[in-house]
Amino acid sequence: MKQSERLEIFEKLRAEYSVFLLSVLWRLTGDRELFTEAMQYTLMGMWEHIEKLNGRKAGAYIYRIALTANSRAWRNRIGRNGKFARSQIDIDQDPGEKLDRVELTAKVRKAISRLPDKQGRAIVMRYLEQHDYETISEKLCCTKTSARSHVSKALAALKDKLATFA
Amino acid sequence: MGKENIEEILKNIGSEEIPADVHKIAQETSNNFSSSLKQTRQPKRLIVWEYIMKSRITKLAAAAVIIIAVLISMNILDKTIPTASATVVLQNAVNAVSDLWSVHMKARMRTLPSDNFSNIGLNYDFVDIEMWKGTNENGLVQWRVEKPGRVLLMDGQSTIMLIRPNYGVLEERPLPLGCFDSWSGRLLNVQGLLDDELQKAKNIPDRAISLWREKVEERDKIVLEVDITTDVPEDDYLRNKFIQDSDHVKVYRFDAQTELLEGLQVYVHTAGEDVLIFEVTDIEYNIEIDDGVFALELPENMVWHKEPEILPDNEKYGQMEPKEVAQAFFQACADEDWDEFLKFWMASEAEQRIKDYLGGLEIISIGEPFKSSQYSGWFIPYEIKLRSGDIKKYNLAIRNDNPAHRYNVDGGI
Numbered sequence: 001m002k003q004s005e006r007l008e009i010f011e012k013l014r015a016e017y018s019v020f021l022l023s024v025l026w027r028l029t030g031d032r033e034l035f036t037e038a039m040q041y042t043l044m045g046m047w048e049h050i051e052k053l054n055g056r057k058a059g060a061y062i063y064r065i066a067l068t069a070n071s072r073a074w075r076n077r078i079g080r081n082g083k084f085a086r087s088q089i090d091i092d093q094d095p096g097e098k099l100d101r102v103e104l105t106a107k108v109r110k111a112i113s114r115l116p117d118k119q120g121r122a123i124v125m126r127y128l129e130q131h132d133y134e135t136i137s138e139k140l141c142c143t144k145t146s147a148r149s150h151v152s153k154a155l156a157a158l159k160d161k162l163a164t165f166a
Numbered sequence: 167m168g169k170e171n172i173e174e175i176l177k178n179i180g181s182e183e184i185p186a187d188v189h190k191i192a193q194e195t196s197n198n199f200s201s202s203l204k205q206t207r208q209p210k211r212l213i214v215w216e217y218i219m220k221s222r223i224t225k226l227a228a229a230a231v232i233i234i235a236v237l238i239s240m241n242i243l244d245k246t247i248p249t250a251s252a253t254v255v256l257q258n259a260v261n262a263v264s265d266l267w268s269v270h271m272k273a274r275m276r277t278l279p280s281d282n283f284s285n286i287g288l289n290y291d292f293v294d295i296e297m298w299k300g301t302n303e304n305g306l307v308q309w310r311v312e313k314p315g316r317v318l319l320m321d322g323q324s325t326i327m328l329i330r331p332n333y334g335v336l337e338e339r340p341l342p343l344g345c346f347d348s349w350s351g352r353l354l355n356v357q358g359l360l361d362d363e364l365q366k367a368k369n370i371p372d373r374a375i376s377l378w379r380e381k382v383e384e385r386d387k388i389v390l391e392v393d394i395t396t397d398v399p400e401d402d403y404l405r406n407k408f409i410q411d412s413d414h415v416k417v418y419r420f421d422a423q424t425e426l427l428e429g430l431q432v433y434v435h436t437a438g439e440d441v442l443i444f445e446v447t448d449i450e451y452n453i454e455i456d457d458g459v460f461a462l463e464l465p466e467n468m469v470w471h472k473e474p475e476i477l478p479d480n481e482k483y484g485q486m487e488p489k490e491v492a493q494a495f496f497q498a499c500a501d502e503d504w505d506e507f508l509k510f511w512m513a514s515e516a517e518q519r520i521k522d523y524l525g526g527l528e529i530i531s532i533g534e535p536f537k538s539s540q541y542s543g544w545f546i547p548y549e550i551k552l553r554s555g556d557i558k559k560y561n562l563a564i565r566n567d568n569p570a571h572r573y574n575v576d577g578g579i
Contacts (some may be wrong), residue, residue, distance in 0.1 A: 014196055026184050031343040035188065036195055042200040072393075075440060108175045114438060127176035158172050163437070 006050045013046060017062055027071055027128040030109055039070030051067040060139070067120045076091075112160040115154055122150035123158070127141045180196055200260040204528040213220075252332065266472050268300040268455050269354050272448040273430075276441075280315025280329060282577070283348040284408045288434060288441050297352040299343070299453045308460040319462045326462055335515055338409050349409060350444065363392055386422035391415060403545060403561070404538040408432060409443065411540055428453060469517045474570040481511055483572040488535040491573040492546040492562050496532070499524040510564075510575050524579070526553040542567055543576055 021042055028036040044067035046053060051059055112123060118140065125131045125139060138145040274292040277285050299309040306322040317328045325341040328334050335346065344352040381387070398404060398411045406412045413435040419428045428449060433440040477483060486494065490509065495563075498506035502525045504516040511520075533547030543565030550558050563577040 011200065014200060018192070018196060021196075022184065026188050026192075027179050027182065028181075030179070032188065033190060036191055039192060039195045040199065043196065047199075105175055105179065107170060108179070116437065123176065127173070128180045130180050142394065155172055162172070164438075 001051055005048075009050055009054050010047055013058060013062065014043070020062075021066060024066055024124060024128060025070060026102035028067075028109060028112060028124065029073065029131055030106065034073050035075040037113040038066070038070045041065045041072050044124075045069055063124075063139075064117060067117065067124065074110055107162055108158065111158045115157055115159060116148050119154035120158060122147060126151045169191055197555055206535060260335070266356065266451055268452055269298070269356060270453055270455065271297045271355075271446060272351060273297070273350060273444065275313075275350065275444045278315075279313055282408075282576050283311065283316065283346065283350065284317065284410070286407065286409055286412070286434070286443050288406055288436065288443070295350055297351060297354050298459050300460070307340075309351065309354055310459055311343075311348045311354075317462060318346055318351065319460065321460050321462075326464075328462060328464065328574070331519065332465045332468050333471070333513065334468050340431070346409075353430065353446065359505070360481040363390070363416075374545050384481055387428070388420040388422050388425075389417040390420070392418075398540055402538050402540065404537065404540045406436075408540075409434070412443075414443070434465060442551070467518075470514045471540045472514045474512060474568045474572060474574050476570045477509065477572075480572060481569055484566075484570070486573060488544040488546055488564060488573065492535075493529070495562070495575060496527065496529050496548065497526075499527050500529060502526060504519055511572070512574050512576075520579075523552065541565075545578065 021039060022083060026035055026041065029038055038153045042062075042065055045068065049061060049065065052058075114119060115123065121140060122136060126133075131139070133144045133147045133151075136151070137144045140150065142149055142150075144148045178471040183318050222557075223244050264370040267390045273295045275295055276287055277283075277293050278287070278290060293313050295311070295313045297311045299307070299308070301307050307320075308322050309320050311318045315330050317326075317330070319326050319328075320340050320343075322340060324339060325337040325345060326334060327346050334466040343355050355362075387473050393415045395413050396405075396411055402411070409432060415433050415435065417431045417433070419430070420426060428451075430444070430446045431442060432444040434443045495507070495510040498504075498510070502521070504521065507516055528550055528551040530549040531547075535546045537544060541563070543563055545561040545563055547561050548559070552558060561578050562575060566573045567573065
């Protein structure tokens with residue numbers, strides 16, 4: 001594929017998915033630094049896989065790229081000891097909110113970044129994008145029952161992961 | 167915390183307003199990326215992109231490590247020549263170590279004390295590894311890599327691997343660092359290492375590198391992170407049994423002032439966590455190394471590695487199927503027929519240690535052979551009862567890529 005074609009597809013996708021990326025990545029990170037990094041990794045991933053994104057399945061690919069980018073950003077920033085650096089959580093944004101609540105929310109976000117692919121997508125679609133199960137099942141190419149199952153398993157996995165973070 | 171609480175938090179996240187400045191950050195990030203793509207005049211050739219990301223957070227100073235400016239995030243987008251500062255940083259580091267005449271490195275690794283130098287296990291305890299490399303006044307290069315049950319020594323003339331207490335592999339020539347799967351030994355080639363990482367990042371897909379600067383105890387550090395995706399399938403037997411057969415990330419740290427390598431950590435990515443698998447704990451440069459380090463005192467009763475030779479009845483063994491080989495091998499042990507044992511064992515004689523361990527065993531079962539994408543031989547599941555009464559259940563590794571073309575035991579005991 002010519003560079004000009006690659007650029008053209010990239011620009012089209014960038015415009016088409018800008019709102020989606022802003023919304024999903026912000027909700028997954030909740031932190032400006034992490035968000036910027038995840039956004040960069042996502043754009044990089046889109047560019048690297050641009051040949052695959054020129055078709056009907058572009059949305060699904062971009063979803064995966066964004067979630068992978070989010071995981072990578074979290075992995076880079078949390079610290080190799082697995083502990084949260086308190087400064088990396090935007091506590092100043094909600095001065096009235098209790099710190100433990102903010103930390104808990106950050107832990108949930110971190111835990112989402114470590115979910116298996118399908119569970120991650122299911123939980124993001126259900127709660128962060130607030131889609132109904134019919135939409136989720138269409139996007140995940142599965143039945144509504146399977147979509148519910150992915151969400152349920154993801155919630156259970158989050159519970160386990162949060163227990164290990166404690 | 168229950169599912170209900172998690173759901174409540176998730177719902178709250180989902181209904182949060184996105185702050186206005188985040189819209190702006192997203193727009194800037196996206197536009198900057200797009201501009202960078204368009205600025206290249208070498209359409210298919212570029213291709214290291216740099217992003218200078220200025221930290222928007224002023225409170226990153228919590229820990230000893232302060233990211234003073236998230237400096238350079240660099241990614242290879244194609245298999246071509248990288249540009250600008252990444253190369254400069256690496257080149258400076260290479261220059262800084264070009265006049266090294268000795269390196270002494272201490273490390274720890276999740277491995278077994280006597281097993282292959284590259285062997286890892288996510289649940290293994292850490293084992294200490296110590297490595298030396300020196301160049302004497304006559305330009306003679308010598309090195310040594312050691313863990314508790316294994317020593318690998320190149321004294322300038324020959325290369326010896328001693329598996330304690332008395333099994334040895336001798337090559338009457340100097341072999342390069344990294345031989346005999348001594349993965350960690352390659353770290354002693356500090357100069358070549360950096361160049362090697364850069365070349366690999368350029369030429370191998372699924373390998374991303376990032377560079378940034380940190381401040382640790384008031385000293386600037388340069389961090390090079392290499393993220394590697396293996397092509398070994400998740401369900402492959404050898405997945406995560408060697409570093410190169412795992413998804414992993416290598417984090418190198420250089421002192422920004424001296425530009426010398428100060429540390430390396432390797433993490434294996436798993437579904438749940440990144441597991442620290444290898445860590446350099448100390449590096450010394452240009453120190454006097456005692457001559458004794460590059461000499462090895464061998465026990466008198468050494469048993470030497472011996473490649474399989476063509477036997478008078480070689481055809482009989484050459485025609486054996488993997489399962490038959492496993493059966494015959496263990497039967498020889500059961501019968502304590504050590505001449506027969508040696509037809510499957512690459513050694514000049516049967517070591518007493520092996521005789522004591524395997525002699526008189528009882529075969530419980532031999533399973534169906536299977537392959538790994540990373541190994542040219544076969545693995546055969548087995549279960550045996552040792553004379554001690556212990557039951558051993560594992561996979562015997564055999565291979566026949568030798569001049570005699572018959573299967574010999576390569577591991578899994």
